[in-house]
Amino acid sequence: ILNVEQSPQSLHVQEGDSTNFTCSFPSSNFYALHWYRWETAKSPEALFVMTLNGDEKKKGRISATLNTKEGYSYLYIKGSQPEDSATYLCAFNAGGTSYGKLTFGQGTILTVHP
């Protein structure tokens, strides 16, 4: 059973704060690491797909880094806004015959207070 863990489970920040959270995953049989944002009553939205050790990806105020050797990824949000409030999910993709089977962490629930 693959173990994908996210921390913290929940986070409350003030508008304008920068924040980050962690996803840890198996360092073997790595193919890709996916990040999603899931707002209440909406569909999960794909943020990043990361495949290479040392990858850094950025989308507006959100960025992510990847360390496949030690099995972790960080998601950063700079200058948090209330609309960033959502559950942030990471998912491990082992590729090969498991390509279509993502293993998700339990998510980090972010609440940004105005």
Add this chain to the structure above:
Amino acid sequence: GAGVSQSPSNKVTEKGKDVELRCDPISGHTALYWYRQSLGQGLEFLIYFQGNSAPDKSGLPSDRFSAERTGGSVSTLTIQRTQQEDSAVYLCASSLAMAAPGEYFGPGTRLTVL
């Protein structure tokens, strides 16, 4: 443009009844995935369809669960003799064959088994 759609959005049923959940993927997407999120759990892989290949059913929790995809488009997830532990949000996702799995998620069906 049209995204992934799912119906119904909410379903309340009595223990022991059968239910059918529907997913309409984005047109042209050959890959289709079903996941579910039970209370307090992360997203759990159920089944994966890729083109005309045999589906990967390895995530289906019991033989009460089945899924089909007709004509390479619409998919139906059927749960027979529902149990209370089947209560969850059932999510469908689709993607182009070589794109990231779960690239586009639907809004989900919230199933409650009384």
